[in-house]
Amino acid sequence: MNTEINKYHQKLIKRIDGFSGKFMSDTKWTKVFKILSQNSALIHKCLIKDIWNDRLTEIQMPELQYFDLTFHSKGIKDVITSGPIIFKEIQWLELPSHWLIDRKMRNQKLEPHRYKQDILEIKSVLDTIGQLETEINEDKLIIYAYKS
Numbered sequence: 001m002n003t004e005i006n007k008y009h010q011k012l013i014k015r016i017d018g019f020s021g022k023f024m025s026d027t028k029w030t031k032v033f034k035i036l037s038q039n040s041a042l043i044h045k046c047l048i049k050d051i052w053n054d055r056l057t058e059i060q061m062p063e064l065q066y067f068d069l070t071f072h073s074k075g076i077k078d079v080i081t082s083g084p085i086i087f088k089e090i091q092w093l094e095l096p097s098h099w100l101i102d103r104k105m106r107n108q109k110l111e112p113h114r115y116k117q118d119i120l121e122i123k124s125v126l127d128t129i130g131q132l133e134t135e136i137n138e139d140k141l142i143i144y145a146y147k148s
Contacts, residue, residue, distance in 0.1 A: 004100065008112065011109040012026045012088060012089070014081065015051050015052070016051065016088065016146065018148075019051075019091075019146035019148055020147060020148060021133065021144070021146060021147035021148075022145070022146055023132070023133035023145055023146070023147075024087070024090070024133075024144075024146075025087075026074050026075075026087045026088070026141075028074060028132070029087040029090065030071065030073065030087075030132075031129045031130075032126065032129065032132070033061075033067075033071055033076075033095070033142060034064070034067060035070075035125055035126060035128065035129055036061050036122075036125075036126075037061055037063060037064045037066075037067045038064045039122070040061045040062060040064070042117065042118065042121055042122055042125065043061040043095070043117065043122065044062075044115060044116075044117045045058065045096055045099060045115065046058065046059050046061050046093065046094075046095055047059070047093070047095070047096070048061060048076075048090055048092075048093060048094075049090070049091045049092045049093075049094060050085060050089045050090060051089050051091045051146065052089065054075040055071060055087075056094060059076065069095060072078070074086050074092075074128075075087050075088075075089075076088060076091075081116055087145075090140050090145050091144070091145055091146050092143060092144045092145060092146075093142070093143040093145075093147070094137050094140055094141070094142050094145075095117065095119055095122055095140060095141040095142075096117070096119075096139065096140045097116060097117065097118075097119045097138060097139055097140060098114065098117075098139070099115050099116075100112040100113065100114055100115070101113045101115065111118055111126075119136060119140065119141040120136075122137055122141060123141055126143065132144075133145075133147070134141035
């Protein structure tokens with residue numbers, strides 16, 4: 001194995017071992033993303049928190065017919081802004097219930113666009129695939145792979 005790849009895998013294992021709770025496998029992530037793709041009309045905003053930093057990266061949920069263009073058996077091919085990610089690097093998936101997008105026209109600030117999605121319905125869809133470590137409140141639904 002390439003020395004750089006070996007160093008990366010050691011760093012990955014060390015980082016994952018630092019979490020006290022481990023809840024997901026590649027197979028479970030595939031099931032989660034597949035059912036979200038089957039119900040892509042419900043998914044308007046989906047964010048990924050990786051294990052390496054505190055940034056949330058948005059991923060567009062493809063329709064099921066395009067699933068294989070976005071996902072492979074061990075991860076996501078590309079999340080546009082930060083490149084590919086393997087499932088083992090995902091700390092959690094976050095689905096907000098509502099969010100705002102600022103708008104401007106020339107130098108004038110306009111009323112922001114307000115968006116929402118039904119996280120209770122999304123949770124009910126996810127519940128059909130079995131036990132997942134989730135947290136839900138009025139603001140968001142989180143699917144955990146790891147907890148500290």
